Amino acid sequence: MIELIKEPWPWYIAGPLIALMMFLLLFFGKNFGLSSNLRTMCSIGGAGRFSEFFRFDWKSQIWNLILLSGVVLGGFIASEYMSSAAPMDLNSDIIIELQSLGIKNPGEQLLPEELFATDAIFSLRGMILLVGGGVLIGFGTRWAGGCTSGHAISGLSNLQLPSLIAVIGFFIGGITMTYFFLPIILSLK
Amino acid sequence: MRKIKFLFAGLLLGIIFTKSEVVSWYRIYEMFKFKSFHMFGIIGSAIITGIIIIQVIKKRRIKSINGTSILFTPKQITWKRYLFGGTIFGLGWAMTGACPGPIFTLVGNGYLSFLVVVFSALIGTFLYGYFIKKLPH
Numbered sequence: 001m002i003e004l005i006k007e008p009w010p011w012y013i014a015g016p017l018i019a020l021m022m023f024l025l026l027f028f029g030k031n032f033g034l035s036s037n038l039r040t041m042c043s044i045g046g047a048g049r050f051s052e053f054f055r056f057d058w059k060s061q062i063w064n065l066i067l068l069s070g071v072v073l074g075g076f077i078a079s080e081y082m083s084s085a086a087p088m089d090l091n092s093d094i095i096i097e098l099q100s101l102g103i104k105n106p107g108e109q110l111l112p113e114e115l116f117a118t119d120a121i122f123s124l125r126g127m128i129l130l131v132g133g134g135v136l137i138g139f140g141t142r143w144a145g146g147c148t149s150g151h152a153i154s155g156l157s158n159l160q161l162p163s164l165i166a167v168i169g170f171f172i173g174g175i176t177m178t179y180f181f182l183p184i185i186l187s188l189k
Numbered sequence: 190m191r192k193i194k195f196l197f198a199g200l201l202l203g204i205i206f207t208k209s210e211v212v213s214w215y216r217i218y219e220m221f222k223f224k225s226f227h228m229f230g231i232i233g234s235a236i237i238t239g240i241i242i243i244q245v246i247k248k249r250r251i252k253s254i255n256g257t258s259i260l261f262t263p264k265q266i267t268w269k270r271y272l273f274g275g276t277i278f279g280l281g282w283a284m285t286g287a288c289p290g291p292i293f294t295l296v297g298n299g300y301l302s303f304l305v306v307v308f309s310a311l312i313g314t315f316l317y318g319y320f321i322k323k324l325p326h
Contacts, residue, residue, distance in 0.1 A: 034293075038314040110215075120302060156240075
């Protein structure tokens with residue numbers, strides 16, 4: 001049993017579990033949406049002085065910050081006590097493609113060392129991916145009013161057309177980045 | 190400490206995100222290249238399960254733990270903010286390989302570089318709030 005938990009979890013376990021977490025939050029009288037925590041943090045940091053958007057009753061969102069601290073802690077527990085040393089089961093075309101883009105051992109760890117190890121912060125491509133990616137995530141999710149949890153899971157589960165438009169946007173952006181810009185960014189050192 | 194239940198819910202989410210490899214840049218790369226079913230399976234089965242759950246909540250009028258009705262607020266009917274904002278988020282999702290939950294989970298996984306992503310995401314959120322009146326919604 002312990003060994004089974006240490007293996008990567010298949011999609012048909014993970015997907016329904018995420019939906020059950022959404023149900024649990026609804027049952028607790030809340031909504032599943034993680035990106036709104038970024039707005040709350042800005043408000044706590046005093047962003048209300050610059051924009052009305054951050055002047056709201058952020059204390060009503062404390063539950064979501066507590067949830068978020070659990071999301072960090074869960075990551076720690078999973079990597080510390082529940083991980084296996086086996087490489088990821090990636091698509092073989094993708095492995096060859098990424099090697100040609102300069103990633104030596106695709107799938108050996110959860111993330112490519114070359115892009116996301118701590119010292120990559122000080123490389124040009126690391127900086128672009130971490131800072132550029134972060135800013136786009138923060139700006140885009142708030143403009144769209146939600147991220148994968150709020151739109152793709154909660155919104156589509158409630159058959160919301162706006163969420164479908166947002167998810168189509170996620171893929172327009174993601175495909176554009178992956179096909180056209182990532183090869184250029186990865187070629188930088 | 191009635192709020193402790195949210196800590197446990199978050200903890201489970203962090204474990205699910207890590208063990209299902211949703212936090213992996215590789216899985217997001219594969220998804221946007223349509224080379225693996227994994228991510229589509231996760232999101233798809235979550236939505237199908239979610240649709241069933243929400244239909245049951247509505248039909249059976251299931252109440253929340255506080256005894257109040259579970260209400261669903263419909264999203265405002267417009268398209269610009271969803272399409273443009275969604276596209277901007279998609280660009281960032283493909284760069285970091287992580288969405289707003291997983292950027293925090295990865296910090297817990299020990300990837301300290303994601304502290305830079307979290308901080309940058311806060312700047313991005315701030316910029317949205319600052320320019321909100323100039324953006325189409």
